[in-house]
Amino acid sequence: MSDVYQKIARAQAEYARCIDDDRLEEWPTHFHGACVYKITTAANYRDGLEAGIVFANSRGMLTDRVSALREANIYERQSYRHIIGQPSILSEDTGEVRSETPFLVARILQDGDTDIFATGRYLDLYKLEGGEVKLNERTVVCDSSRIDTLLALPL
Amino acid sequence: MSDVYQKIARAQAEYARCIDDDRLEEWPTHFHGACVYKITTAANYRDGLEAGIVFANSRGMLTDRVSALREANIYERQSYRHIIGQPSILSEDTGEVRSETPFLVARILQDGDTDIFATGRYLDLYKLEGGEVKLNERTVVCDSSRIDTLLALPL
Amino acid sequence: MSDVYQKIARAQAEYARCIDDDRLEEWPTHFHGACVYKITTAANYRDGLEAGIVFANSRGMLTDRVSALREANIYERQSYRHIIGQPSILSEDTGEVRSETPFLVARILQDGDTDIFATGRYLDLYKLEGGEVKLNERTVVCDSSRIDTLLALPL
Numbered sequence: 156m157s158d159v160y161q162k163i164a165r166a167q168a169e170y171a172r173c174i175d176d177d178r179l180e181e182w183p184t185h186f187h188g189a190c191v192y193k194i195t196t197a198a199n200y201r202d203g204l205e206a207g208i209v210f211a212n213s214r215g216m217l218t219d220r221v222s223a224l225r226e227a228n229i230y231e232r233q234s235y236r237h238i239i240g241q242p243s244i245l246s247e248d249t250g251e252v253r254s255e256t257p258f259l260v261a262r263i264l265q266d267g268d269t270d271i272f273a274t275g276r277y278l279d280l281y282k283l284e285g286g287e288v289k290l291n292e293r294t295v296v297c298d299s300s301r302i303d304t305l306l307a308l309p310l
Numbered sequence: 311m312s313d314v315y316q317k318i319a320r321a322q323a324e325y326a327r328c329i330d331d332d333r334l335e336e337w338p339t340h341f342h343g344a345c346v347y348k349i350t351t352a353a354n355y356r357d358g359l360e361a362g363i364v365f366a367n368s369r370g371m372l373t374d375r376v377s378a379l380r381e382a383n384i385y386e387r388q389s390y391r392h393i394i395g396q397p398s399i400l401s402e403d404t405g406e407v408r409s410e411t412p413f414l415v416a417r418i419l420q421d422g423d424t425d426i427f428a429t430g431r432y433l434d435l436y437k438l439e440g441g442e443v444k445l446n447e448r449t450v451v452c453d454s455s456r457i458d459t460l461l462a463l464p465l
Numbered sequence: 466m467s468d469v470y471q472k473i474a475r476a477q478a479e480y481a482r483c484i485d486d487d488r489l490e491e492w493p494t495h496f497h498g499a500c501v502y503k504i505t506t507a508a509n510y511r512d513g514l515e516a517g518i519v520f521a522n523s524r525g526m527l528t529d530r531v532s533a534l535r536e537a538n539i540y541e542r543q544s545y546r547h548i549i550g551q552p553s554i555l556s557e558d559t560g561e562v563r564s565e566t567p568f569l570v571a572r573i574l575q576d577g578d579t580d581i582f583a584t585g586r587y588l589d590l591y592k593l594e595g596g597e598v599k600l601n602e603r604t605v606v607c608d609s610s611r612i613d614t615l616l617a618l619p620l
C-alpha cells in the first residue's frame with residue numbers, strides 16, 4: 156500500500172514534468188490500457204458530466220490532440236508549471252487503484268507574468284502491472300468554470 | 311519514523327480534501343483529543359499571539375463554526391483548493407509528533423477568477439493511537455496580515 | 466531508493482523552511498562539498514547558460530550573499546512561501562543522486578497582497594554520506610525570464 160502510494164506520486168511527477176518540459180509528443184505514452192482522458196469542470200462533474208470539455212479514449216486521440224496544439228502554435232507562447240499535491244487513495248482492489256490528487260498549474264506568459272492557470276484534482280485509475288502503476292484513466296476536474304484556453308493544454 | 315511521516319502527509323491530504331469538497335460538516339471529525347484549532351498571522355505568532363484570529367478547543371466549537379458559515383452562506387459563493395507541501399517533523403516523543411507543513415490555498419471565485427487566498431504553515435500536534443496519527447492541535451499561521459475573509463473559512 | 470527519495474524530499478522541505486522563516490544566515494549550511502549554487506532562467510538554460518543570473522561555488526560566497534541582502538534591507542519588507550513538488554530522481558550512481566523538483570514561491574507583500582513570485586525547478590546533486598543526503602549542487606531554473614528582484618532572494 157505505502158509502496159503503491161509512492162509509485163503513484165512518482166508517476167504523477169513524471170507526467171507533469173513531461174508537459175512542463177514541453178515534451179508533449181511523449182504525453183500520450185503516460186496512458187495505458189483504456190487510455191481514457193477527460194477534462195471537465197467541478198460544476199459539470201457534479202451534474203454527472205465527466206467529459207464536459209475533453210474526451211479521449213485512445214492514444215491516437217491523444218496524439219491527434221498534441222498535433223493540433225503544435226499546428227495551432229498556441230502552446231509555445233507560454234509555459235506551465237504543475238504543482239501536484241499528495242494523492243489520496245480512494246480504493247484499492249486486486250490490481251486496481253483509484254486515487255484523487257489536487258493540482259495547481261501556474262502559467263508563465265512570454266512577458267514574464269505568472270498567474271494561476273488552473274486548479275483542480277485528478278481522478279485517476281491505475282492498474283498494477285509487473286510491480287509498476289500504469290495510468291489507465293484520468294479525469295481532470297477543474298475548479299473553475301472559465302476554461303477558454305484549457306482546450307489547448309494537456310493538464 | 312518514515313511511516314509516521316507518510317501517515318501525517320496522508321492525514322493532511324484528507325483534511326484538505328474535506329474542505330475543498332465542501333464537506334464542512336465532516337471537518338470537525340478530523341480533530342481528536344484536545345481538539346485545539348487556532349488561526350493567527352505570522353506577525354501575531356512572532357508576538358506570542360497564537361490565537362490571534364480564531365480559537366477553538368472542542369469539537370462543539372468547530373461544529374458551531376461550520377453552522378455559522380452555512381447560515382452566513384458566504385462559503386458557497388467560492389471554492390478553494392489546498393496545495394500542501396511536505397511536512398517537517400519538529401519533534402517525536404512517545405506517542406506524540408509535532409510537525410510543520412507549508413500550505414497554499416487558491417480561491418476560485420464564481421466568475422472563474424482564481425487567486426492566492428492564503429499561504430502559511432500548519433503547526434500540528436498528532437498523537438499516535440493504534441497505529442494511526444490523530445490530529446490533536448492545529449495552529450494555522452498565515453503569512454499575510456490581511457485576513458478579512460479568513461474568518462469565514464476553515465484552513 | 467525509496468529511502469533516498471524521501472530523504473531528498475525532507476532535505477528540500479528543511480531548505481525551504483529556512484528561507485521562509487527568514488533564517489537566511491543558516492541557508493549556506495544546507496550546501497556541502499562543492500557548494501555550487503546557480504540561478505538561471507529556462508531560456509538561458511536551454512542555451513547552455515546555467516549560471517545566467519547567480520553563481521556561487523563556496524559557502525563563503527553564499528554567506529556574502531546573505532550579508533548583502535541584510536545590508537540592502539530589501540528582504541525584510543516581504544516574506545515568501547515555498548511550495549515544493551515531488552522530486553524526480555534523474556540518476557542514481559554510487560553515492561550520487563541527481564534529482565529535479567518543481568517549485569512555486571509565493572510572495573507576501575507588506576500590505577498583505579500575495580502573488581506568485583517565481584516558479585521553476587531545482588536541478589540538484591546530492592551525495593550520500595553516512596546514510597544522509599547532502600546537497601552539493603543546486604541549479605535553480607526559473608520559468609519566467611523576468612527576474613528583477615530574483616537577485617535579492619535565495620530560491
